[in-house]
Each structure stands twice: as C-alpha cells, then as structure tokens.
Amino acid sequence: MPExxxxxxxxxxxxxxxxxxxxxxxxDENIAGASISADxxxxxxxxxxxxxxxxxxxxxxxxxxxVTEMTKGAVPPKIEVLEDHLQRSLPYAIDPMPxxxxxxxxxxEHTGIYSLGANLTRLIAVFESYFLELATEFSALPxxxxxxxxxxxxxxxxYFRAFPHSLTFATHLREDLHVINDFAEHxxxxxxxxxxxxxxxxxxxxxLSPAVCYHLYFSLADKPxxxxxxxxxxxxxxxxxxxxxxxxxxxxxxxTMREIIFVGPPDFVLQNRERxxxxxxLYLERLGLAYKVESANDPFFVGEFRRQxxxxxxxxxxxxxxxxLPFKHDTLAVGSYNYHQDFFGxxxxxxxPDGKPAHTGCxxxxxxxxxxxxxxxxxxxxxxxxxxxxxxxxx
Amino acid sequence: xxxxxxxxxxxxxxxxxxxEIFHVDADQIGVxxxxxxxxxxxxLTHMDLMVALESxxxxxxxxxxxxxxxxxxxxxxxxxxxxxx
Numbered sequence: 001m002p003e004x005x006x007x008x009x010x011x012x013x014x015x016x017x018x019x020x021x022x023x024x025x026x027x028d029e030n031i032a033g034a035s036i037s038a039d040x041x042x043x044x045x046x047x048x049x050x051x052x053x054x055x056x057x058x059x060x061x062x063x064x065x066x067v068t069e070m071t072k073g074a075v076p077p078k079i080e081v082l083e084d085h086l087q088r089s090l091p092y093a094i095d096p097m098p099x100x101x102x103x104x105x106x107x108x109e110h111t112g113i114y115s116l117g118a119n120l121t122r123l124i125a126v127f128e129s130y131f132l133e134l135a136t137e138f139s140a141l142p143x144x145x146x147x148x149x150x151x152x153x154x155x156x157x158x159y160f161r162a163f164p165h166s167l168t169f170a171t172h173l174r175e176d177l178h179v180i181n182d183f184a185e186h187x188x189x190x191x192x193x194x195x196x197x198x199x200x201x202x203x204x205x206x207x208l209s210p211a212v213c214y215h216l217y218f219s220l221a222d223k224p225x226x227x228x229x230x231x232x233x234x235x236x237x238x239x240x241x242x243x244x245x246x247x248x249x250x251x252x253x254x255x256t257m258r259e260i261i262f263v264g265p266p267d268f269v270l271q272n273r274e275r276x277x278x279x280x281x282l283y284l285e286r287l288g289l290a291y292k293v294e295s296a297n298d299p300f301f302v303g304e305f306r307r308q309x310x311x312x313x314x315x316x317x318x319x320x321x322x323x324x325l326p327f328k329h330d331t332l333a334v335g336s337y338n339y340h341q342d343f344f345g346x347x348x349x350x351x352x353p354d355g356k357p358a359h360t361g362c363x364x365x366x367x368x369x370x371x372x373x374x375x376x377x378x379x380x381x382x383x384x385x386x387x388x389x390x391x392x393x394x395x
Numbered sequence: 396x397x398x399x400x401x402x403x404x405x406x407x408x409x410x411x412x413x414x415e416i417f418h419v420d421a422d423q424i425g426v427x428x429x430x431x432x433x434x435x436x437x438x439l440t441h442m443d444l445m446v447a448l449e450s451x452x453x454x455x456x457x458x459x460x461x462x463x464x465x466x467x468x469x470x471x472x473x474x475x476x477x478x479x480x
Contacts, residue, residue, distance in 0.1 A: 073446060078458040307442035314461035342431060343438065 001032060004056060005044040009064045010071045012040035015079075019309075020070050023302055025243035026165045027062045030055070033244050034063075043067065069302050077313040080295040083281055086324050086331070088290040092379040093326040096372070097248050099380050112246035112253030116368065119382070123374065124256075124367045126392040128235070130283055131258045131365060135233035137279065138272060140260050143234040145215035148206040153218045157347045159210070162308065165301050168208040168239040168253070171201040208239035212259040213362040220263065220358075221348035228353045229264025231272065235367070249372035250325075250332055261362045265352060266341075269361040273337050276363045277319070280335070288386050290324035290377060292331065317341070321365075323373035334373050335365040409471055412451055416444050430465040441465075452478065 012020050017036050024034035024045070033046035043063055051059070100106040105117040116124070135142075148170055154160065160167070173180050179200045187196050209215065212234050235258045242251050260276060262269045277293065284291060296318045297309035312318050317339045322331035338361055344350065345357030352358050374385075382390045406426070413428070414421040417435035430436050436444075445456050448470065454477040456464070464470045 075456070075458050075461065304439070307439050310445075310458070310461065311438040311442050314458050316462075341438075346431075346434070346437075 002047045002050050003044055004047060004060070005042055006060055008036070008041055008043050008067050010068050012036050012067060012071055013074065013076065014040065015077055016071055016074060019299065019305070020067060022242075022245050022299065023066055023070065023165075023305075024063060025245050026301075027066055028059050030059060031244070066302050070305050072306075074306055075310050075314075077295070077297075077310070080316060080319075081292055082277070082319060083291070083293040085285070086290050086292050088288060088324075090288075090290055090324070090326055090377045091384055092375075092377055094379075095327045096375045096380055100249075100375070103380070105380070106249065112242065112251070114249060114252060114368070116371075119380070120368075120371050120375075122393050122395075123371045123389075126389060127365070127367065127370055128258060129392065131260070132233070134276065134279055134283075135231075135260050138231040138233075138260060138262075138276070140231040140233040143216060143232050145209070145212060145234050145236045147209055147237050147239075149209035149214060150218065151204050151207055153221070153348075154207060154214070156221075157214070157217075157344060159214075162298075162300050162304050163210065163240075166210065166240040166242065166299070168210075168241050169204045170206045170208055171204060173200055174202050208254075209236065210238055210240050212236040212238065212257050212364070213261045213360070216261050216263070217344040217348055217350065217360060220350045223349070224351045224353065225263060225358050229262075229268045231260065231262050233258070233260045235259075249368050252368060255369070256367045257364050258367060259362045259364045261360070263345075263350065263358050263360050266359045269339060269359045273339055273361045273363060277337050280321070280363070284321070286386075287374070287389065288378075289374065290326075291334070291373075292322050293319050293337075294322065296320040296333070296336065315341070323370070323377070325373065325376045327376060332369060332373055333366070334370040335363070338362050338364065405474065406467075406471060408451075409467060409474070412447055413444060413467070416440055416447055424467065426467060428467040448474070454478070 017040060021034055021036050024043070025031060030047050030049070030051050031045050032048045035044045036042070037044070045059070045063070097106070101108070105119050107115045107117070109115060173183055183196050183200055187194055215236070216232050216234070235256060237254055238257050239254050241253055245251055246253055262272045295313060295316055297312040298318065300308040319337045320333040321335035323334045325332050340360045342357040342359050344360045350358040378385045382393055385393070410421045410424045413424050417424070417433065417440055419435055424433070428436065430441055445461055445464065448454065449456050452474050454474060460473065464473055
C-alpha cells in the first residue's frame with residue numbers, strides 16, 4: 001500500500017493525537033489509514049492506490065486543514081481519573097480475535113458488521129442481567145426503541161453538525177414503477193456497493209440510530225416532563241460509521257448499547273449518574289475487570305471538535321470506563337457516564353414543573369465491547385473466567 | 396486601585412463583546428447574565444466567548460477556568476483579577 005508522509009503545519013499535541021488521527025480517515029476516499037508520529041510533527045497516510053502528484057497536493061492540503069482546525073488554540077484538557085484498576089492481575093494477554101474468528105464465535109459479515117456466536121451471546125446475557133438489576137435500583141422504566149431514528153428530530157438536536165461523518169442513512173426506492181422495475185432487473189452488488197443510480201433512492205427521512213437515549217428524549221419533546229423526573233432503560237442497536245477506523249469488535253459500525261437514562265432537575269441527574277458509577281464500580285470489581293474511569297469527550301467532527309470537546313472537558317460532562325486490552329497494552333471504552341446539562345431539554349422543549357428545561361444524563365454500556373474486553377482479559381474458555389461469571393453463563 | 400469609571404467601562408466592554416458573540420443587542424445582556432439563562436449563550440458560544448476574552452483582554456483561560464466563567468459577574472471579576480495580578 002503506497003504511503004505518503006509530510007510535516008504537519010501545526011504539531012499535534014499528545015492529548016489530541018488519536019482523535020486527529022481518527023478524523024483523517026474521513027478526509028479523502030484515497031486514504032486507507034493515517035498515523036501521526038509520537039512527537040506530533042509528521043503525518044503518514046496509507047493510500048488505497050498510487051495517486052497523481054496534483055491530487056496528492058490537494059489531499060495534503062485537506063489534511064493540513066483538519067490538523068490546524070482541530071489543534072489551533074486547543075486548551076489542554078484536565079484529565080480527571082475517578083477510578084484506576086488497570087493494574088489488576090489478569091490471566092490472559094493474547095489477541096482473542098483470531099481464536100474467535102476461527103472457532104466461528106465471531107463471524108465477519110462486512111467491514112464493521114459482525115455476528116456473535118453462542119458463547120459471547122451468553123456472556124452478554126450475563127452482563128445484561130446485571131444491568132437490568134442495576135436499572136431496577138433506579139426504578140428505571142423499561143423501554144423499546146426502534147433501530148431507525150427521525151432525521152427531523154436529529155436535526156433539532158444539531159446532530160448533523162456535530163457528527164456528520166458517522167451518520168448511517170436509511171433510504172428506500174422512490175415510489176415510481178419504472179425505478180422499482182429497473183432496480184429489480186439490474187441491481188447487483190459490484191466492487192464498492194450496489195450499482196443502482198443514486199436518483200433511484202428517496203430523500204432521507206430516517207437514519208439508523210446512533211444512540212439509544214435520543215429516542216427517549218424525542219418521545220418527551222414539546223411537553224412538560226411527566227412527574228418532573230424519570231429514569232428509563234433500554235437496549236438498542238447503534239450505528240456509527242467509522243471508515244477505516246472500523247476494527248474488529250473494538251469499533252463496529254453496528255453495535256448494541258444498554259443505557260440507563262435520567263431526565264429531570266440537575267441534582268436528580270447528577271446524583272443518579274454518580275450513584276450508578278459507584279454501583280458499577282462494585283460490579284466491575286466482582287468481575288475482576290482491569291479498567292479505569294476518566295474524563296473524556298465525544299468524537300465531534302472537525303468543525304465542532306475544538307469547542308465542543310473543550311466544553312465537555314471543562315464541565316466534566318463525560319467519563320468513560322476504559323478496559324485494559326492486555327495484548328496491545330491499550331485501553332478500550334466499554335461504557336460511559338454522561339451528563340448533557342439542559343441541552344436536550346432546551347432543544348426539544350422538555351420542561352420541568354418550574355418551566356425550566358429538563359436536564360438529562362445516561363449511563364451507557366457497549367455490550368460487544370464489554371464482552372470483547374472481558375475475553376481479552378480472561379480468555380475464550382469459560383474455565384478461565386471468574387467462577388460467578390461462569391456459573392451465570394452456564395445458567 | 397480600580398476606579399468606578401474603569402469598572403463600568405470594563406462591564407460595558409464585556410457586554411458589547413458578548414453581544415457580538417451571541418448575536419444579540421448589548422441591552423439584552425443583563426448584568427447578571429448566565430450561561431444557559433440567555434438562550435444564545437450555550438456550549439458552543441461559551442467556547443467562542445472564552446477565545447474572544449483571551450484575545451480581547453490578553454488573559455489566559457485554562458480548562459479549569461472555563462467551567463467557572465459562566466456568568467457576566469464571574470467573567471468580570473476574573474478579568475479584573477488577571478489584569479491587576
């Protein structure tokens with residue numbers, strides 16, 4: 001694969017390196033991968049094929065724009081570590097993916113799209129039974145949400161501006177006999193996708209949902225919050241396109257999240273978020289998981305990144321549970337504790353009894369990622385797992 | 396010692412800067428204006444305001460300070476403390 005390296009106009013600070021690197025995948029379709037040197041001074045691009053010099057120049061200019069936009073005037077974040085259990089001793093340190101794929105326990109359908117077999121499915125059910133118990137402690141009402149989400153509603157909460165790169169659109173053939181017949185006759189999958197002309201498809205009215213809690217906020221929009229506060233829980237598929245960053249079970253296009261969601265006055269949301277964190281810490285200790293909880297920011301796209309990430313960090317709105325991946329000496333976010341202040345309340349007109357906008361927050365767990373981190377730390381064989389997990393797994 | 400005239404000059408300068416960032420008239424910025432109370436003062440414009448304050452008043456705003464400067468009085472007091480430190 002051809003590679004092209006050049007000096008970054010603005011050195012990328014260490015705290016932004018992985019986030020800038022991730023965004024470079026979206027700069028140009030010629031880019032298959034990107035890396036930034038440890039000192040932040042050099043960008044290396046892996047290209048899908050050789051490209052003419054002029055195109056290379058344009059591509060480099062686009063990369064420089066992204067680097068500058070994301071780094072100029074960036075305020076160094078204050079990283080707050082709430083829990084650090086990364087040093088827990090672990091019985092396993094091998095990359096589990098080859099074993100998971102060869103045993104059929106994980107099956108890759110397409111880039112970022114994976115099916116899980118019986119062992120991992122039952123392991124996720126073990127985690128789920130705990131999360132449901134946890135939800136009960138908060139009297140969280142169970143909900144079921146669709147995989148599709150309204151484009152109109154996502155627009156109301158500025159999602160398109162904040163995360164345009166990761167959207168996954170739902171469409172259908174236009175209601176037109178010629179279009180439908182033509183599609184039926186000629187549609188086939190070619191190298192990069194279906195060969196149907198773009199004009200065959202409808203305008204976008206819905207997308208595949210990028211998060212679970214949004215559905216709850218949308219259902220509460222434009223009216224007073226019943227009872228002045230509520231807790232709810234749901235599990236659902238989430239869809240976030242990550243381009244060349246899609247990688248095994250670590251970063252999937254289609255994944256499932258369990259969320260416990262709080263809506264009400266600020267104290268209600270913040271106290272419950274903290275109580276949930278303390279409860280989850282006890283559970284993760286019982287699991288023996290090596291992890292830390294530290295402040296984080298959402299992966300906003302380039303134009304919004306600097307301001308939004310700095311705001312989230314300054315107000316400590318997001319904390320991630322980052323589990324150790326021993327085989328690569330790295331960590332992976334398997335859950336998060338989030339506080340949105342009155343963002344959704346204001347944009348969606350969810351009001352408290354005093355007429356002020358409701359505050360919202362959620363505790364979210366990426367189920368495939370949690371299972372993946374668990375087998376990274378304890379191996380693929382249930383015999384190597386903590387006894388209480390194995391017992392629950394056996395049913 | 397800061398004179399009353401200087402204090403009120405700073406306040407007016409601040410209101411005018413905030414009005415520019417929030418795209419509202421300066422008289423809509425009350426002396427007790429707060430992040431979230433004024434609809435135009437949200438997470439995005441708050442960060443724009445922080446950047447504008449740094450360049451307009453030659454002060455440094457850190458990650459710790461961003462979450463404290465959430466009202467006109469707190470910003471006003473912070474600028475005064477920085478300018479006379």
